[in-house]
Amino acid sequence: MATVLSDIEIARAAKKKPIRDVAARLGIAEDDLVPYGRDKAKISAEFIRSLDGRPDGKLILVTAINPTPAGEGKTTTTVGLGDGLNRIGKRSAICIREASLGPCFGVKGGAAGGGYAQVIPMEDMNLHFTGDFHAITSAHNLLAALVDNHIYWGNRQAIDTRRVTWRRVLDMNDRALRQIVSSLGGVPNGYPRETGFDITVASEVMAILCLARDLEDLEARLGRIVVASRVDRSPVTAADIGAAGAMAVLLKDALQPNLVQTLENNPAFVHGGPFANIAHGCNSVLATKTALKLADYVVTEAGFGADLGAEKFFDIKCRIAGLKPAASVIVATVRALKMNGGVPKDELGREDVDAVKRGAANLGRHIENVKSFGVPVVVAINHFGTDTDAEIEAVKRYTAGLGVEAVLCRHWAEGSAGITELAEKVAAMADHGADNFAPLYPDDMPLWEKIETVVKRIYRGAEATAERSVHALLADFEARGHGHLPVCMAKTQYSFSTDPSLLGAPSGHSVHVREVRLSAGAGFVVAICGEIMTMPGLPRSPAAERIFLNEAGQIEGLF
Incomplete structure (x- = not known):
């Protein structure tokens, strides 16, 4: 029986190209890069401005059914589809989010794909990467410090200290920080008040960075952040505190999109990372718009299932940025459908066509929802070794009944060679376009x-x-x-x-x-x-307990 390599072993064995060579495929000169080592770089603001006036490529959204412990593989499919489009001769790039340290050391793992459909350098991307999240954390907490400092030195804005809404953030799962009391210790430490921490990916600063058009827009948005209320209930903003300029300084480099590569050396923009269950769950507008000027097909994803990620992609990101998606892919697995059909996780390896049929209702709901935005849909069945022909056929028959095709994809095990059929169908669908795309509701609705x-x-x-x-x-x-x-x-x-x-x-x-x-x-x-938390906690057995450096100084345990 062949040995199955772990994601990190596959990534470590990859033959990376210098990032300047990856950039050259998109027409980006070396002088337009801000390198972070040899295998990753930021794209300069000057180069991005020079792209104004170029036509846009086709935007393809990858979304999924509701996540289960059985696994769906949305990011893996996004990466695989980008590689597949390049394999069939299309000029393609992918756009995904950066990984948060919270889920990386918690239970979810990283955000670089998996198997032979990954973005590299995997270790860097799942850890500190180019420092964007640290910059966002610093800018957010600078504002928090300035608010407290403003109150301490006379409170010229007449802030009601009971109504300070701006909390602090940390890029880690830490339930102990959800609710705290700050400024204890007497007069020198300020005015005690109840506050707390959110995870960095839930920060409004993260959302702002991902929706800003440029530095000027970034600073304007930062200035509009509401941090507290006065006694008369009027809002106090970051601009009132005088914080926007310094925050923009901390974020000026983080705003520039990051360029890396897939295992097959195709270009990947990895930038921003708002959570989809507590934020809008999409990579940055700046990265997406830059990719659309440089590639004929841009494959991007939105977090979690289509009820969260796709809805917010269409209703928030596309609305704010003026984007128009040309096609969408909904990722499903036989295992996850069986779990939706009532099969326990430890029994997912046995064939159960009836459970697939029952669980397919979840997939059907997402298909109907995405189609309601006027975007054409194809289903990607992300293949697992335990899937049977009868189970796969049941999925295909179900989606056909909804007027949607389902395509079996083997990109996890085979890379781009295992997803060419989907790539062909998505390219044809995107070329036809989505003339009827519209958000779910108008701006002027209450x-x-x-x-x-x-x-x-x-x-x-x-x-x-x-x-x-x-x-x-x-x-x-x-x-x-x-x-x-x-x-x-x-x-x-x-x-x-x-x-x-x-x-x-x-x-x-x-x-x-x-x-x-x-x-x-x-x-x-x-x-x-419901019970959603803006600061997650670690599970009983966090992934951090199994992450370590081996004798060669290499990282083990990341996934």
């Missing part, structure tokens, strides 16, 4: 109606509910001129409902909005539903 629209049309819930205080806050947002903003739903990724154990395609449920937050700089309103 905020609560936008929330209800997502709940009823995407989650198939019977109703959205909230306390009177939430409705009052939404009315206040609208009164202050923020009613045109899209909504960013923060909920569990595991279900269409707010109950992570409710798999398949539930309908008729109630979605309770327990809190709303204004992200005025990013340009959306966050609706926090």
Whole structure:
């Protein structure tokens, strides 16, 4: 029996090309790169500005069914499809998010793909990479420090210290920091108050960096961040505190997109990383728009299942950036469909066609949702060795009944050679385009109606509910001129409902909005539903316990 190499072993054995050679394939000169070693670089702002006026390539979104412990492989498929398009002679690039240290050392693992469909250097990308997340963390916490300092030295803005909403962030899962009391220790340390930490990928600064057009737009958005309220309930912004300029300085390099390569030496833009269950879950607008000027086909992904990632990609990223997707791919696995059909994880290896048919309802719901945006859909069946012909055929028959083709993909084991059929179909679909693409709701719809629209049309819930205080806050947002903003739903990724154990395609449920937050700089309103946490905790057996340096000084345990 052949030895199956781990992801990190495959990545370590890859034959990387100098990043200048990868960039040259896209017409990027060496002088337009800001190198970080020999295998990764940032693209200069001057070069990006020079691309204005060029036509855009075709934008392809890869999304998925709701995630399960069985695995779906959305990023792996994104990378594989990019390689597959290049293999069939298309000028293609991929755009994905950077990895957060929180899930990397927790349970989810990294974000570089898997098997023979990976982005490299895998170790760097899953750890410190080019330092973007550290810069975002620093800029966010600088603002927090400036708010506290402003209060300490006289509080000229008349901030109500009970209503400071700007928390601190850390790029780590740490439940102990969710709720804390700061400034203890007497007068020299300021005014004690209750606060807490969120994970960096939930920071509004992360969202701003991923939605900003350029440095000028970045600084303007930073200045609009609401950090607190005055006694009269009027908002206090980062600009009021005088923080935007210094924050932009910390972020000026982080704003430049990162360029790396796949195992097959094809170009990959890896930039930004907002979570999809508590933020908008897409890579940066700047990276996507740059790639569209340089490649004929750009493959990007949106986090978690299509109920979160695709909805936010269409309703937030495309709306704000003026993007128009040409095609979409929904990734599913037989194993995950069986789990949605009620099969326990330890029994997924045995054939169960009936469970596949039951679980396919989850896939069907996502197909209907994505098609409702006017975007054509194809399904990628990410192959596992335990899949049987009968199970695969059941998936294909089910999707055919919905007017959508399902294609078996073996990119994890075979690289681009295992995904050429999907690449051909996606290219043809993208060439035809999506003339009817439109977001789910108009800008001028009231905020609560936008929330209800997502709940009823995407989650198939019977109703959205909230306390009177939430409705009052939404009315206040609208009164202050923020009613045109899209909504960013923060909920569990595991279900269409707010109950992570409710798999398949539930309908008729109630979605309770327990809190709303204004992200005025990013340009959306966050609706926090159910028990979702903006600072995750580590599992009982975190991945960190199995990550170490071997005798050769190489990293082991990353996945």
